[in-house]
Amino acid sequence: MGKNRSFSAIVLVFVMSFLLVSFNVNAQEREVKPWPVPDEFKNMANPVAKSEASNKAGMVLYTKYCGSCHGKTGLGDGVKARALKDFAGDFSGGYYQNQTDGEHFYKTRFGRGEMPKYEGKLSDEDMWNIVNYMRTFKK
Ligand code: HEC
Structure with missing residues (x-):
């Protein structure tokens, strides 16, 4: 159980950093x-x-x-x-x-x-x- 939890936490951190990075990329590309x-x-x-x-x-x-x-x-x-x-x-x-x-x-x-x-x-x-x-x- 405990192991599963920390695994999920790590996955969550990965997903969140990925989302942050892609939002930044999007923000830069708002320029025409x-x-x-x-x-x-x-x-x-x-x-x-x-x-x-x-x-x-x-x-x-x-x-x-x-x-x-x-x-x-x-x-x-x-x-x-x-x-x-x-x-x-x-x-x-x-x-x-x-x-x-x-x-x-x-x-x-x-x-x-x-x-x-x-x-x-x-x-x-x-x-x-x-x-x-x-x-x-x-x-
Ligand atoms: C597949 C997606 C897509 C479709 C469908 C599309 N456009 Fe575009 N349009 C774009 C993209 C992406 C750009 C920005 C291109 C660039 O700057 O190189 C753009 C840019 C433009 C611009 C220039 C905007 C500016 O700020 O100077 C005009 C005008 C335009 N589109 C009109 C239209 C019209 C009218 C239609 C439908 C008849 C249409 N577009 C359909 C994706 C699309």
């Missing part, structure tokens, strides 16, 4: 690496006017294609987020919201690393609807 966007995209006008209809269309697509990683409210906390190496970003904060619509469109269209590219999977109009919807995540 700079992602330069060519000027022609950065300054591109959004051809889809912001409207309730556009937000609605964007929400349906976002929920289907993006929420699993980016989370329901864009905080980067979707069900798949824990399995990602890179932090998907916080769409509610300044870093994201201060970018132009064109930058959001470019990143959605071409992707990078674990961020899939949606060129050929979604129409440009669909992507602009999603870009419009992601503005509603602003805090």
Whole structure:
């Protein structure tokens, strides 16, 4: 009995230190690496006017294609987020919201690393609807 107890205690300490280490690693990866966007995209006008209809269309697509990683409210906390190496970003904060619509469109269209590219999977109009919807995540 006594031996079993101390064995369990040792296992517990191991598990806890492992958890601590992985939390730290996660904390470091909360930063987003700079992602330069060519000027022609950065300054591109959004051809889809912001409207309730556009937000609605964007929400349906976002929920289907993006929420699993980016989370329901864009905080980067979707069900798949824990399995990602890179932090998907916080769409509610300044870093994201201060970018132009064109930058959001470019990143959605071409992707990078674990961020899939949606060129050929979604129409440009669909992507602009999603870009419009992601503005509603602003805090
Ligand atoms: C498999 C997980 C995954 C899915 C699905 C996904 N993303 Fe991402 N996304 C990421 C990751 C990871 C990053 C960070 C990539 C990097 O910085 O290299 C990212 C980054 C982004 C960025 C740049 C954020 C910033 O801070 O500049 C935008 C915009 C974006 N995603 C939009 C979308 C949209 C729109 C969809 C759905 C159509 C989508 N993503 C689906 C994982 C995902």
